[in-house]
Amino acid sequence: MHKPSRHNLNCTLGVVALTALLAACGQQTPGTTSVATTPKADLSEHATVAQSGKLKYVQNELMVGYTDDASLSRAATTLNATVVATIPEIRVALLRVSGDSLKVSSQAFRLPGLRYAQPNQIVTGEALPAVQGAASLNAQAASKDQIFDELPQYALDPRHLNAKAAWDAGLDGTGVVVAVLDDPGDVSHPDLAANWAGKAYNPFLNKVYTNAAEWVKDSASNFASHGTFVASSIVAVKDGKGIVGVAPGAKWMPVVINPAATTENEFYSSFYIALGAVWATNNGARVLNNSWGGGTSFGAVKDAFDYAMSNGTSVVASMGNSYYDEFQYPAALPGVIASGALDGSNRRTTFSTMGRHISSSAPGQDTMLANPTWLGGGHELISGTSFSSPYTAGVAALVYQKCPAATPFQVRRVLETTANNTIGSNPTGFDRDTGWGALNAGNIAKTLTSCDKLPAKGANVKINVTYADSGGQKPGVLGDVILRGKGMRAGATDDPTPLYLSTTDAQGNATFAEIAPGEYDLYVAGADLNITGGLQDDRGTYVGSLTATSGSTRVNPDMKDVTLTAASPNFNPVDPYEPNDSLDTAKAIAYGQTTQTAYIYGTPDDFDVFKFTAAAGDQIKADVLAAGQLGGSLDSYLFLLGPDGKTLADNDDRGDPRIDSDSEVTFTIKAAGTYYLAVTSYNIATATGDDGGPFNKYQLKLAKTN
CATH class of the missing domain: 3.40.50.200 (Peptidase S8/S53 domain)
Known part of the structure; x- marks a missing residue:
């Protein structure tokens, strides 16, 4: 459970969380030689770093995969970005943007000719296993066949x-x-x-x-x-x-x-x-x-x-x-x-x-x-x-x-x-x-x-996914693709049957390099609802088969086209209640009402404020339906404010013990008047970042319980 301190509505920046773990070792630094520890400005990467959870990324740097030079040039112009560097062999570029790269990525992801657009992520670390230092070396017992030098x-x-x-x-x-x-x-x-x-x-x-x-x-x-x-x-x-x-x-x-x-x-x-x-x-x-x-x-x-x-x-x-x-x-x-x-x-x-x-x-x-x-x-x-x-x-x-x-x-x-x-x-x-x-x-x-x-050569596979809905056909972005070898015994710890996973890019492609040749079950699902939210029926699934041919290459892979009846993710949602980022612009909500789907998105430090009229003695319950109940990526935070704008109650994760990351406030009103509910993200509420993802969706529900 999060344990934040209370903040007012003037909070700083944050991002959508993504796990990054260091698979490194335990190290012993003897310290027998003193080395200057002043930063080497010419060797270290100096940039403003944004962080949320374990994700760190360079705040104004966007990493894009592009199909050709013209597409990269058009993207840079559209985004008003500067191309810092490219890796032509794999058609990847680093762009410097004027805003937060996480927000810019949702716009860039939809640009023609880009395969993906991601904040320029930085790897972070984890706890390391214990080690032995130099003092233990002389205590080793070694047989003759363990001495090589x-x-x-x-x-x-x-x-x-x-x-x-x-x-x-x-x-x-x-x-x-x-x-x-x-x-x-x-x-x-x-x-x-x-x-x-x-x-x-x-x-x-x-x-x-x-x-x-x-x-x-x-x-x-x-x-x-x-x-x-x-x-x-x-x-x-x-x-x-x-x-x-x-x-x-x-x-x-x-x-x-x-x-x-x-x-x-x-x-x-x-x-x-x-x-x-x-x-x-x-x-x-x-x-x-x-x-x-x-x-x-x-x-x-x-x-x-x-x-x-x-x-x-x-x-x-x-x-x-x-x-x-x-x-x-x-x-x-x-x-x-x-x-x-x-x-x-x-x-x-x-x-x-x-x-x-x-x-x-x-x-x-x-x-x-x-x-x-x-x-x-x-x-x-x-x-x-x-x-x-x-x-x-x-x-x-x-x-x-x-x-x-x-x-x-x-x-x-x-x-x-x-x-x-x-x-x-x-x-x-x-x-x-x-x-x-x-x-x-x-x-x-x-x-x-x-x-x-030598054993037989491996295989290279490319799956292209397309979404088909009432709006027509669109690239199968953010889809999940699984190749599972035929006959796999799920859960068996001694089963060597191969299993490979990948996410589709902005063009709907998922690639699998140097995998085991053979027969596979192919599973494809539309955009992950844990990220985008929505109804399960909106996601769409496909189950089929695929032969991965020994000797197929990256240039000439084994290919499969898959069309899903699925909704394409909306990277530029419209919040029906905006502007409602202050007490003066608060939108009305009444007892027994649940709002339409709204978003913490579009402006830095976004707070969505709703107002309601209450009488003395009213027992209220306000619920934010977000990632836990609605899907999407919003880890919500809810404030109840009095008529004077001061915080009366707040909540991060509902339930004690914790149920999920959605938010819930129960409160007994002391005096009649106009009260306010302010919805935001955990990152914004706790001043750990600007949380502006397009899948930060929620609904606010208000009830009188007496």
Whole structure:
């Protein structure tokens, strides 16, 4: 339940909530070396940030997908916006707008030639699992088969990743480049310097670094260590000192998506993450490691990852540290290799997120990794799915070394079919805890003796949705599309049948990259009523089937057109009671009346005010029917004001215990007169933001109960 303080009607700005979670690790910062923590103005993304719940976005930046340059130019002119930057490979642009980008997005979403329009989201963080610090290193008991360079690494031993067996067979990642999308990795660390590919990239600056000293000078911070830990899992050089990575012959490129200049978690926005992924692909990376989470099922980051996969680059992501069975992005995006974390006994760590989309698992508990030189150097024991993910990326690099022409789906299946599937809750195959099992590099070397033994190629699918109603046919925007493999046993924790989800864009398209070929049940539903509101019959549904063909591509996908009898969302609703934003303009409401559907939308800090006449002793009940009862996205807040305009009662969430996010006020009137009911959103009422979404719909109901 929300616990706001009372505010008057002069409140500040906010936005519609959207969850964003960091799938990062636990980190130990020894602090043995002092590093200046003043902001690096030339490296950090400086902008006004709006926030609501866990969503953060750049307030005046809009991210759009466009079909061609002419469409982008027309959109910029219509919106009176400036094009800040573009990613031509995926036709995505960053626009600077004069107003709040969330509000502008509803207008932009309807413009011809735009595939989507979204506020430029910034990833935020979550609690991290506990870790061990440097003081614990000397206490480790290690067997001889856990010493590969100098320090013990159980993760690589024959009972876990079985790395030496792969190396002895000639698979060490030679010739393969892995990009680490993270905070700045230390290219000068003794374990990493020899395997730096010679390039590092800051997408916000659009700056390529080729000088290690300059990179370190700009990167050094008390908070930047995660990227170094991650890189060392993959490519730490085998030289008899320190530690070794699972692919010690591979090269790596750091791509900054989190400058970590003044805090551990200050991620760049989605546009620059997408730009970094595209740059890495264009500069030769065959694997992209993403030890982070947050975002949505469509938009610039998905487009960038789809682009990478279409160019033969695998995308690996950590499952997350949520402890739950749930979808998190980007791990749940179609085609992404999602990695879970294991402890030293090959059991799922308690924090590792689970789910049907998991591919496999790798060590992620107390892994021995390199600490950046600007934080004292040396090594730390670190935990998190952030480190199972790079081990997975490193093993993927071994496959690419052997078979450079392998597709991302083939790489994924090689990892899965050679994994140790005796671990986890299903000792004979797949389970939602650990996927297909514990990765085993030695098994890959033993099994993949020639590229003729690669599994079948994956498939690429495109679904186009159209809404048909009394107004004609319109693009199936904000629809939900599910591909469910035939024969899926819903709820079964040991069922490997694939399941993919996506949201349609402004043109009604949903794409699925590098998925398993085969027969699918296809489920399509119109715009999500939890977002848009409305009647269930207005949404429309479709159930059919689809064949995903091995070898279909992003350019020539398997296609399906679906027409739904469904209402198209209204992105520019008209409130029948406006203007009613003050006591002077209040609209009348009487006992026993329920208003027409109205909206908290259209003006900053929108308050809709209604007035009624009451007698002394009247017991009243006022209800706001919003997201909880009507659908839509309004988390309502209701004020009862006296004749003098002072607050007599207010409510956020109805019920005790809480029923839902709708609002309800009961009150006994003390003196006859004119009273007022003011409806707004929780964000506006609590001064946490300007909440102006077009789906902030509600109805106000007033009753006399005595």
